[in-house]
Amino acid sequence: MISKQMEELVKGSSVIRAMFEEGKKLAAKYGAENVYDFSLGNPSVEPPEEVRQAMVDIVQKEDQNYLHGYMNNSGYEDVRRTIAESINRKFGMHFAERNIVMTVGAAGGLNVVLKTLVNPGEEVIVFAPFFGEYRNYVSNVNGKVVVVPPDTDTFMPNMEQFEACITELTKAVIINTPNNPTGVVYPEQTIRELSAILEKKQREFGTDIYLISDEPYRELVYGDVVVPYIPKYYNNTIVGYSYSKSLSLPGERIGYLVIPDEVADFEQVSAGANVATRILGFVNAPSLQQRVIARCIDAKVDVSVYDKNRRLLVENLRKFGYECASPDGAFYLFVKALEEDDTAFAAKAKELNLLIVPGSSFACPGYVRISYCVDYDMIVRSLPAFEKLANRYKG
Numbered sequence: 001m002i003s004k005q006m007e008e009l010v011k012g013s014s015v016i017r018a019m020f021e022e023g024k025k026l027a028a029k030y031g032a033e034n035v036y037d038f039s040l041g042n043p044s045v046e047p048p049e050e051v052r053q054a055m056v057d058i059v060q061k062e063d064q065n066y067l068h069g070y071m072n073n074s075g076y077e078d079v080r081r082t083i084a085e086s087i088n089r090k091f092g093m094h095f096a097e098r099n100i101v102m103t104v105g106a107a108g109g110l111n112v113v114l115k116t117l118v119n120p121g122e123e124v125i126v127f128a129p130f131f132g133e134y135r136n137y138v139s140n141v142n143g144k145v146v147v148v149p150p151d152t153d154t155f156m157p158n159m160e161q162f163e164a165c166i167t168e169l170t171k172a173v174i175i176n177t178p179n180n181p182t183g184v185v186y187p188e189q190t191i192r193e194l195s196a197i198l199e200k201k202q203r204e205f206g207t208d209i210y211l212i213s214d215e216p217y218r219e220l221v222y223g224d225v226v227v228p229y230i231p232k233y234y235n236n237t238i239v240g241y242s243y244s245k246s247l248s249l250p251g252e253r254i255g256y257l258v259i260p261d262e263v264a265d266f267e268q269v270s271a272g273a274n275v276a277t278r279i280l281g282f283v284n285a286p287s288l289q290q291r292v293i294a295r296c297i298d299a300k301v302d303v304s305v306y307d308k309n310r311r312l313l314v315e316n317l318r319k320f321g322y323e324c325a326s327p328d329g330a331f332y333l334f335v336k337a338l339e340e341d342d343t344a345f346a347a348k349a350k351e352l353n354l355l356i357v358p359g360s361s362f363a364c365p366g367y368v369r370i371s372y373c374v375d376y377d378m379i380v381r382s383l384p385a386f387e388k389l390a391n392r393y394k395g
Contacts, residue, residue: 219301
């Protein structure tokens with residue numbers, strides 16, 4: 001028998017992944033061209049050519065014993081130094097290699113930092129709607145998730161409710177901007193307000209409250225939108241970053257943590273993250289991908305592809321009668337379901353071979369998430385199905 005905890009986790013396993021698997025079954029049955037899979041945030045834009053070339057060059061030319069061997073649990077020193085210098089150039093920071101821990105994607109990084117910080121029973125605050133795996137990550141360390149209810153008018157953090165959620169047991173707060181599932185980008189004023197509340201509560205309770213900024217979508221923004229760099233506003237910030245989206249490398253599982261010197265108990269937190277990387281079983285981030293990132297530190301994907309998809313979907317869904325905001329970042333639309341039960345709505349969509357994810361998976365019922373990091377032509381083919389679905393609810 002598996003553990004009781006795993007029994008519960010299996011029962012509540014990712015709806016997104018389940019929908020993705022269902023899509024493969026439908027494609028086999030009806031033909032891939034007749035299935036419209038908007039379930040998974042799997043980038044459709046190819047990695048930059050320099051990334052591919054770097055992989056080839058590294059495998060062919062670098063010392064193979066060095067390349068494939070163990071290194072410091074935090075990662076290669078020169079790679080961490082290169083990343084720190086890049087952040088410093090972009091955001092006017094002062095990081096060094098000691099501030100960077102290479103991780104197995106953002107997910108691995110979040111698990112490392114939660115393992116490092118959270119005692120059993122301590123609380124981690126999240127803002128609905130949020131990436132559902134946060135619950136599991138906190139559960140892994142026997143912490144407690146505290147959810148700030150969503151503001152469905154703006155999908156911005158409700159500061160009054162946020163402040164009311166903070167207690168003596170609050171150890172960390174997770175924010176995600178640009179946001180999955182809404183595409184919302186928190187403006188500077190929001191970050192300042194949030195930081196001021198945290199500073200106030202730290203003084204009130206005499207505790208350290210860490211702000212964990214989950215940033216896999218940082219580079220995926222549209223127009224002149226600016227994503228504030230959170231450590232500039234709150235000293236107790238730890239950043240989790242991933243190249244899964246910014247370089248279209250989700251399967252390579254490569255990212256990093258930023259632990260600034262200003263973080264409370266920096267030496268212990270840094271040492272803890274280093275040990276957590278090992279004892280969680282990662283040991284170290286993939287060595288080849290660390291070398292690739294160092295060579296391609298300024299590479300970018302073509303975000304205009306996602307912008308084109310975004311505009312097509314928003315324009316047509318609104319025309320069909322759906323309510324949806326035009327997201328400023330990431331590659332998701334969060335659309336109001338046409339009935340109260342978002343799970344039932346997603347099931348009706350599946351009858352038309354439309355695969356969308358219920359908002360309940362993100363602690364925000366009544367909505368669905370549409371992932372538009374897909375082929376443009378698939379979106380075009382899917383539009384009659386979206387219109388047909390909307391027509392079922394008219395009259």
